Amino acid sequence: AQSVTQLDSQVPVFEEAPVELRCNYSSSVSVYLFWYVQYPNQGLQLLLKYLSGSTLVESINGFEAEFNKSQTSFHLRKPSVHISDTAEYFCAVSGMDSSYKLIFGSGTRLLVRP
Amino acid sequence: DVKVTQSSRYLVKRTGEKVFLECVQDMDHENMFWYRQDPGLGLRLIYFSYDVKMKEKGDIPEGYSVSREKKERFSLILESASTNQTSMYLCASSLGGGDSTDTQYFGPGTRLTVL
Numbered sequence: 170a171q172s173v174t175q176l177d178s179q180v181p182v183f184e185e186a187p188v189e190l191r192c193n194y195s196s197s198v199s200v201y202l203f204w205y206v207q208y209p210n211q212g213l214q215l216l217l218k219y220l221s222g223s224t225l226v227e228s229i230n231g232f233e234a235e236f237n238k239s240q241t242s243f244h245l246r247k248p249s250v251h252i253s254d255t256a257e258y259f260c261a262v263s264g265m266d267s268s269y270k271l272i273f274g275s276g277t278r279l280l281v282r283p
Numbered sequence: 284d285v286k287v288t289q290s291s292r293y294l295v296k297r298t299g300e301k302v303f304l305e306c307v308q309d310m311d312h313e314n315m316f317w318y319r320q321d322p323g324l325g326l327r328l329i330y331f332s333y334d335v336k337m338k339e340k341g342d343i344p345e346g347y348s349v350s351r352e353k354k355e356r357f358s359l360i361l362e363s364a365s366t367n368q369t370s371m372y373l374c375a376s377s378l379g380g381g382d383s384t385d386t387q388y389f390g391p392g393t394r395l396t397v398l
Contacts, residue, residue, distance in 0.1 A: 178323065201384050212287070212373060212389030213326075220384050259325060263383040269314055269333065271387060273325040 171196040171262045175274035183282050184252055190245040190277045192234075192260030202243040203261040203271065204234055213259060219243065230254075255281045286310070287390040289374050295396045302361040304393050306374030313379020315357035316387065317341075317349060320371040332357055333379060364397045371395075 174193045182188045194200065201220050205213040217228040224236040234245045243260060260274040290305035308315065314333050318326040318341075328341030330349040338349050346368060350358045357376075361368055372393045377385035 173325075175325075205389075210391070212391045213375075213387075214389065215386045218384070218386070265383065269316075269331060269377070269379075269383060269385070270328065271383075273327075275323055275325040 171200060171264050171272045173260050173262050173272055173274035175260055175277050177277045178275070179278045179280060181280045181282060182250055185249045187248050188246065188250050188254075188279065190258050190260075190279065192243045192245065192274060194241050194243065194260070194262045196241075196262060196264055199265045201263045201265065202234075202236060203263070204228075204232070204243070204245050205259045205261060205273075207257045207259065207276075209256070216245075216258070250279070250281050252281050252283060254279060287374055287376055287388050289372075289390040289393050291393050292391060293394050293396075295398065296361075296364050297398055298365060300361075300364050300397075302364050302395065302397075304359040304361075304372055304374075304395070306357045306359070306376075306390055307355055308357075308376040308388070309355065310376065310378075310388070311354065312376040312388075313354075314377040314385070314387075315351065316375040316377075317347075317357065317359045318373045318375065319343070320373055320392070326373065329359065364395075366397050369395060369397045 203218045204216040206216045219236045227233045261271045287308045317329040332338045332351040348360045374390040375387040377387045
């Protein structure tokens with residue numbers, strides 16, 4: 170079984186500042202890792218995912234996340250945030266032994282202020 | 284683009300009513316999911332369907348049932364709504380084929396209030 174911990178329920182940050190949203194997971198098997206984003210009044214959409222290979226993965230809008238197996242972490246970072254990045258971000262994990270199941274963290278609300 | 288639509292954005296029902304939430308996807312996906320989203324709890328899987336008429340219980344199936352008569356449509360049924368089922372309900376779909384690397388595509392959600 171897998172579990173995901175997002176310790177920060179809300180992260181306020183000023184526009185153009187860097188941000189890191191933390192995600193830690195636990196699993197008895199190897200995993201795939203995902204970050205989903207939920208903009209206000211919308212459903213979730215995939216931001217990026219780690220499946221294999223390079224431990225650093227990037228999204229098209231400047232976010233990146235690094236898979237750290239020894240620390241069982243998959244933190245999400247952006248060097249300079251925009252107002253439009255205000256959203257809720259969910260980390261999710263899927264075990265390689267699972268055909269479909271995604272386990273979601275509790276979410277982190279990123280609030281970007283001007 | 285994959286489109287997942289849900290029948291209602293907001294719904295208000297009374298305790299004891301039977302409630303139907305409908306979800307439709309237009310990309311011929313095998314897998315469909317129903318989640319509920321509650322503050323501080325993230326998303327929790329209610330039911331999953333991997334084919335027409337096939338379903339599996341998720342983590343919190345109690346008080347819910349599902350129906351998948353056509354590939355593109357997945358319905359969530361609350362047989363007798365209760366106040367603790369007040370929540371945001373999200374439908375999702377994915378390609379399928381037993382691959383846990385699949386991206387899940389989500390609908391906009393239905394906010395259900397049970398009075």
